[in-house]
Amino acid sequence: MVYKVKKLVLLIIVHTFLMSVALSCIFPLLWMVNVSFKNNYEFKKDYGLQLPKRFDFKNYVRVFKEAKIGVYFLNSVFYTFVTVLSIVFISSLAAYGFSRLEFKGKNLIFYMFLAAMMIPLPAGFVPVYILLTKLKLVNRIGYILAMTNMGLSLSIYLLKTFFDQLPRDLEDAAKIDGCSKLGIWWNVALPLVKPALGVVVIFNSLNVWNEFVLASLMFTDENLMPLQVGLMEIYNKNVIDYTLIMSGLTLACIPIILIYLRTQKYIIKGITAGALVG
C-alpha cells in the first residue's frame, strides 16, 4: 500500500514536470496563431492572451498582398523540391555504387565524404559563396547546386548502410534474368530501401526549407527569395506591425508542423542517425 502511494506521488511529480515543459513549448506557438487574428490595437490591449472575438483574416490578406509572402513561399517550395529530388537521385546512385561496385580508391572517396560530414566547417557558406560568385552562379541554379551538395554526404552514408544490408541473392536473380546494373538499382534495390529514402527526403526537405544564411547572401532580388529570407524582409519592412508579422510566421510554420506530425518517426530517426555518425 505504502509502495503504491509512493509510486503514485512520484508519477504525479514526473508528469507535472513533463507537462509544464510541454506547455512551454506549445504556448508560444498558440499565442502566435492567436495574435495573427488580431489587429495591433487589440494586441496592445490584451497582449494577445485572450481569444479573438472573431477570426479576422485581414492580416493574412495583407501579408499576401503587401508582403509578397506567396512569392517567397513558392520559391521555397521550388528550391526544396528540386534540391531534394537531385539529392535523392545522386545519393542513391552513389551509395549503391559504394555498396556494390569495386573500383580504385573507393574507400578513400567514401571516407572523404564521411570527413566532409564530420569536420566542422564553421561558416562553410564562405567558400561556397565565393565559388558561386566566381562561377557566376549567384542565382537559382547555384543555390540549388550548393544545397544539394550540403545534403549529399549524410544521405549517401545513410543509404549505403541500408544497401549493405540487402541480400545479394535478389540482385543475382535479377542479373540472371538479364537486368543491367542500372536496372537492378532502379527495379530491385531502390524499392527495398524505401524507409531509408523516406528519412533522406524528409531530413533534407527540412534542411533546405529552414536554410537561411546562404540564401540571404545570394538573393537580393525579392522575387527569388525563399521563405526564411522573406520573413526577415517582412520583419524589416514592418517592424512594429506585430500582428502582420505573426500571420507571416504562422503561415511559415503550418507546412512544417503538418509534415512533422505526419512523419515525425522518420524525422527522429534521421536526427538520431545523423548524430550517431558524428
Next chain:
Amino acid sequence: MPAFLIFSVFYIYPFFYTLFLSFFKGDAISYLEFVGFNNFKEILLYDKAWWRSMYNAGFITFWALTFQNILAFLLALGVDKAVRTQKFYRVVFFLLPILSEIIIGLLMRIFLLSDPGVLNHLLERLHLDFLKRDWLAPQSALLSCALVHCWKGFGWAFVIILAGLQSIPEELYEAARVDGANAFQSFLKITLPLMIPVFTLVVILTILGTMQAFAMILALTRGTGGLTEVPVMRIYNHLRTGQTCYACSEGVVLGLILVIVAFGMLKFSKFARQKYGL
C-alpha cells in the same frame, strides 16, 4: 559514376581555397593582396570584437551545456518511465528543433520586446515580478539569447538521450533488482555508466552546434551593437561588406578551435573511461 568526382571537387576545392584566401587581403573578386599571417595576427591579438564574439558564443554554449542538457536528461528519464504518453511528449518536445531559427528568433523577439511586453505581463500575472526585466536591452540580451537557444535546442538533446536510454537492455535492470539493488543504486551503477558515450556525443555536438549558432541570434537581437554578436555573425557581415579574405581567416580560426575542442573532448572521455574501467 562520375557523380562523386564532381561533388568531391565541390567539397574539397572550396575547403582549400578558404585556407588559401585566409592569407590574403581583399574581396577575392576584384582585389587580392598577399599578407601572410597578418590576418591571423590581427584576429588573435588585436581584434577585440572577435574575442567578444567568442566570449558571447562561449557564454551561450555554457548555458546550453548545463541548463539545456541537464533539462533534456531529466525529461528523458521521466519520459522513459512514462510508457503510455511517451509518444506524445516526444512529438511535443521535438517540435521546436524542427522550426527554423528565423521563425523562433522573430517569434521570441516579439514575445520578449518591452514595448508590448508580453513576457513581462505574463510574469506579473504569475506573481513572479522579480523576474521582470527589459529582455532585449543591452544588459540582458545575451542571457535572453542563451535562454531562447536552450529552449529551442533541448528537444534535440532529449531525443538523442532518450534513444540512448532505451538502448540499455531491460535485463540489466532486472538482474540488479534480483540482486537487491534499489532504483537509485541501479540508476547510479547501470544507467549513468552506460550513458557516458551518449553524453560525450551530446556534449560535443552541443559545443559544435552552439558555437556556430547564428541565424536565431540575428533574428532575435541582430547583435545588439556587438554585445550579442557571435563569431559566425562576424564572418557573415565581413563577407557581405566585401572583406572576404578576413572572413575566411576568421572561419579558419574558428574551425581550428572547434576541431581542437572536439578532439580534446573525445580524448578526455576515452581517458576517463579507461581510468575508471568503464
